[in-house]
Amino acid sequence: MEEEIKCTVKHEDIIEKVKTKMPKEETLFDIAELFKVFGDTTRMKIVCCLFESEMCVCDIAELINATQSAVSHQLRVLKQAKLVKYRKEGKVVYYSLSDRHVEIIFNMALEHIQEM
């Protein structure tokens, strides 16, 4: 009724060992959510822009050749994931990376790509 798996291989010892070391379901979910945010070319472009310095929305839009609206939508996603922060100066909003982890994670991926 509940066991569909017919597998008779079952390396019980390994299963037990791995089970104890697995991060919590919630942690795994959060990590996947973080990577999901990284998993879009437009957002990666935005993040790259911000490696150099803070930047306003319309400059980002011009630089990556996207509409203001698209950039604004994606900045919202990055903001919700706490990957970027912003400050307002009059009608201009300057975005910047919220910490160095973003760049570290990016560079790790870059290394991986380049070694393939």
Place this chain on the structure above:
Amino acid sequence: MEEEIKCTVKHEDIIEKVKTKMPKEETLFDIAELFKVFGDTTRMKIVCCLFESEMCVCDIAELINATQSAVSHQLRVLKQAKLVKYRKEGKVVYYSLSDRHVEIIFNMALEHIQEM
């Protein structure tokens, strides 16, 4: 006709500086694709299983509480991204991580999560 952007702020110097340092379009695409593979809870669970040791499909399925089919489909995605490799032993297929980068990238994300 081609310039929709009305922005008059334009920090030309910054735009130029960032433009020269931006990775190639293709590189950014590849990085986003890599993160996209990481950006799914099921795949993250599978990857976690493989930190400890190689493992066969049905053990993974049991461990993460997913169907054999779902695991097999996701292993294919991981395989295409060259994140896992496999060896066959009779009718059993053992999967393992193809290099340590996967674990490093995972741990970076974990650190980031835990500092929030």
Place this chain on the structure above:
DNA sequence: TGAATATATGAGCAACTATTCATATGTTAA
């Protein structure tokens, strides 16, 4: 105050994705 500018946001749509279900392929053992 009103016009211009910078950004944000909601709705709608097209494209993509993860799962399930059914079935195919490949391997072992009786």
Place this chain on the structure above:
DNA sequence: TTAACATATGAATAGTTGCTCATATATTCA
């Protein structure tokens, strides 16, 4: 050879996502 098992895979579907378009909000300046 046949049955049982381990894995792979194609099709269908439900859910998600990123973009565009239109418009709202906020700020500055004349």
